[in-house]
Amino acid sequence: MLLxxxxxxxxxxxxxxxxxxxxxxxxxxxxxxxxxxxxxxxxRINHYFSAEWKLIPPTKHTDPEAIKKAxxxxxxxxxQKDDYxxxxxxxxxxxxxxxxATLIQQRANESRKQMVFLIGGAYGVDHSILQRANFSWxxxxxxxxxxxxxxxxxxxxxxxxTILRNEKYHHD
Numbered sequence: 001m002l003l004x005x006x007x008x009x010x011x012x013x014x015x016x017x018x019x020x021x022x023x024x025x026x027x028x029x030x031x032x033x034x035x036x037x038x039x040x041x042x043x044r045i046n047h048y049f050s051a052e053w054k055l056i057p058p059t060k061h062t063d064p065e066a067i068k069k070a071x072x073x074x075x076x077x078x079x080q081k082d083d084y085x086x087x088x089x090x091x092x093x094x095x096x097x098x099x100x101a102t103l104i105q106q107r108a109n110e111s112r113k114q115m116v117f118l119i120g121g122a123y124g125v126d127h128s129i130l131q132r133a134n135f136s137w138x139x140x141x142x143x144x145x146x147x148x149x150x151x152x153x154x155x156x157x158x159x160x161x162t163i164l165r166n167e168k169y170h171h172d
Contacts (some may be wrong), residue, residue, distance in 0.1 A: 019108040019115055021051040023153060024078065026071050026121040027058055027146045031128060034147045041154035042068040048161035049108075053150075054078070072126035075118060083114045084132045087125055088153065092136030100156055101163035103135065119149050125171070 028145070030038055032126075038053065045051040059070040079085060084107050095103070107115045118129070130136060139152055162169035 013154070016114070019049055019102075019104075019112055021045065021049045021157060022083075022114055022116040022152070023051065023157070024054045024056065024075070024116050025117075025119040025146065025150055026056045026075070027119070029055065030150065031147055034151055037151055038154055041151070041158050044158045045161060049104075051157070058121060067121060067125040068123050069128075071121045072128045075125075075129055076132065079116060080114060082112065083116050084110075084112050084135075085129075086115065086117045086135045086137055087129060087133040088117065088119050088139060088149065089125065089130065089136045090138055090141060092138035094138050094140075097156060097159050098163055100137075101160035104157070104160050105121055105164055119146060119151055119153065122146075122158065 042051060042053060056071065056074050059067050059074075061067045063068055086103075104115065118125070118133075120129070139149065139156075144152070159169060
């Protein structure tokens, strides 16, 4: 019986999951170069969890602090009270792909409705966003262009999903 329950839990379809993954990015629309790849990974993620990209356009301010504050106001207005917010930040914690899978699984186990991954704007995120964040994640100490970060994020979320299902995409 225990094996059946474990098998059923591992092989649930995305419609069985309550958790929705929101990939939220501040910035311009995807370039043609990344649009197809992002669409591919988004489709793949949707086999496991309901997932979607949301884009917050950059503000018209010119002062970096004013930009961060304006972007923070838009992000905070977007978030729901119970959303689990993961902020991608170069000063955040480095984690492995299996650790990301565990982080996602834990949120699903908590019956969270939404897990939001936020890619900040060109100047980073305001301290109010970091205070609201449940987790701050660093992909690297390097700084990447937003288009590339979107692609890395989508691929890593997909990889985490395959780890949760013990599929062959990820190799330890």
